[in-house]
Amino acid sequence: MKKRILFVDDEVNILKGLKRSLRPVRDLWDMEFVQSGKDALDLLEKQAFDVIVSDMRMPEMDGAALLKTVRKKYPMMVRMILSGYSDQEMVMKSVKSAHQYLSKPCETQALISAITRACSLCDFLNQEALQTLLGGMASVPSLPTVYLQIIEELNSPGACAKNVARIIAKDMGMTAKVLQLVNSSFFGMKDHVSDIADAVAFLGMDVIKTLVLSLEIFSRLSQDALSVICVDEMYQHCMKTGAIAKFIATTEKLDKKIVENVIIACVLHDIGKLILCQYYTDDYKTVSALVADENISFFKAERQIFGVSHAQVGAYLLGLWGLPVDIVEGIAFHHEPSRSGSHEFELCGIIHIADRLERNEYSPQNSIETIVGLDIPYFDKLGLSARIPLWQEGIAKI
Numbered sequence: 001m002k003k004r005i006l007f008v009d010d011e012v013n014i015l016k017g018l019k020r021s022l023r024p025v026r027d028l029w030d031m032e033f034v035q036s037g038k039d040a041l042d043l044l045e046k047q048a049f050d051v052i053v054s055d056m057r058m059p060e061m062d063g064a065a066l067l068k069t070v071r072k073k074y075p076m077m078v079r080m081i082l083s084g085y086s087d088q089e090m091v092m093k094s095v096k097s098a099h100q101y102l103s104k105p106c107e108t109q110a111l112i113s114a115i116t117r118a119c120s121l122c123d124f125l126n127q128e129a130l131q132t133l134l135g136g137m138a139s140v141p142s143l144p145t146v147y148l149q150i151i152e153e154l155n156s157p158g159a160c161a162k163n164v165a166r167i168i169a170k171d172m173g174m175t176a177k178v179l180q181l182v183n184s185s186f187f188g189m190k191d192h193v194s195d196i197a198d199a200v201a202f203l204g205m206d207v208i209k210t211l212v213l214s215l216e217i218f219s220r221l222s223q224d225a226l227s228v229i230c231v232d233e234m235y236q237h238c239m240k241t242g243a244i245a246k247f248i249a250t251t252e253k254l255d256k257k258i259v260e261n262v263i264i265a266c267v268l269h270d271i272g273k274l275i276l277c278q279y280y281t282d283d284y285k286t287v288s289a290l291v292a293d294e295n296i297s298f299f300k301a302e303r304q305i306f307g308v309s310h311a312q313v314g315a316y317l318l319g320l321w322g323l324p325v326d327i328v329e330g331i332a333f334h335h336e337p338s339r340s341g342s343h344e345f346e347l348c349g350i351i352h353i354a355d356r357l358e359r360n361e362y363s364p365q366n367s368i369e370t371i372v373g374l375d376i377p378y379f380d381k382l383g384l385s386a387r388i389p390l391w392q393e394g395i396a397k398i
């Protein structure tokens with residue numbers, strides 16, 4: 001079915017330009033272009049849309065106000081903001097209701113791919129339960145502020161690592177946590193790093209960005225939610241999973257880009273648990289009880305209670321927030337890589353095995369059938385089953 005996209009901008013020329021440059025996709029999308037927030041809302045009363053892309057700075061009703069109303073009335077719609085660099089402050093104001101924002105001027109291809117990605121992910125994870133679940137949240141989880149500031153900095157013309165370091169350094173708690181992580185065995189640094197700027201230089205922007213994102217989400221948990229989930233234990237799990245995954249990816253001599261993505265994806269792989277626990281604390285208590293009483297995995301218990309798992313919830317949000325599609329897919333299938341349809345040993349499979357080895361005490365002398373929750377058909381299909389005991393031997397040494 002054709003996707004329906006609504007564009008809102010008060011400048012006629014910009015709308016005209018959009019219309020012209022998006023002509024190549026008119027067979028894929030039904031597009032409408034309107035000049036004000038009011039026109040957009042009027043049109044939405046009459047017709048349903050999948051995505052709304054709004055300008056930020058508009059007279060009467062700005063993009064932030066428009067998306068806020070849209071969120072309330074049509075929570076399932078994907079909401080994007082198109083804004084200029086000078087609107088930084090206003091963008092910050094709007095983030096609470098925008099899923100993603102794009103900088104103006106935005107190249108047509110970038111715009112098309114951002115919208116396509118949001119749509120295909122919606123299809124891919126299109127389960128009513130998931131959409132109702134996220135749509136029903138009182139406030140839709142938005143991109144964390146420090147993370148957003150970093151993205152803004154990276155998108156700005158004079159972007160540099162120093163400025164990024166400065167943004168992180170403003171938040172003392174964040175600084176301490178980033179440094180603690182950087183110096184942990186996970187990253188295997190020889191010298192102690194005590195300066196954020198060095199950390200940024202050493203780890204690279206993508207990794208730092210992810211750390212900030214995950215730390216901000218971890219720090220959002222309410223007191224009540226903290227009684228259900230042990231954040232420290234979970235963070236440890238993510239870091240250890242990352243170290244194991246990195247070892248496996250390097251051992252298998254996978255592409256450098258995959259190794260980099262592996263770290264990022266592992267840091268974020270269980271983020272869906274935090275989101276579910278934060279927004280549906282009581283239901284998550286039931287999940288926890290199910291896990292304990294029936295000795296099943298969180299993944300299965302979540303499906304029983306919510307109809308979806310943390311893998312889908314996490315992937316869905318990260319996708320809307322604009323993380324690379326490889327990472328989003330890796331996270332979506334990290335408990336069932338067979339379902340990804342991939343014929344190569346990719347992110348979802350690497351996170352899966354690392355996560356299973358981290359959670360299970362597996363001895364290489366035993367059959368891999370003793371690893372609880374392992375997707376054995378996946379490794380059989382790729383001819384990698386015999387490698388698992390060898391990986392475990394290596395991991396035991398690190």
Ligand SMILES: [Fe+2]
Binds near residue numbers: 311335
């Ligand atoms: Fe998981």
Ligand SMILES: [Fe+2]
Binds near residue numbers: 237269270355
């Ligand atoms: Fe996990």
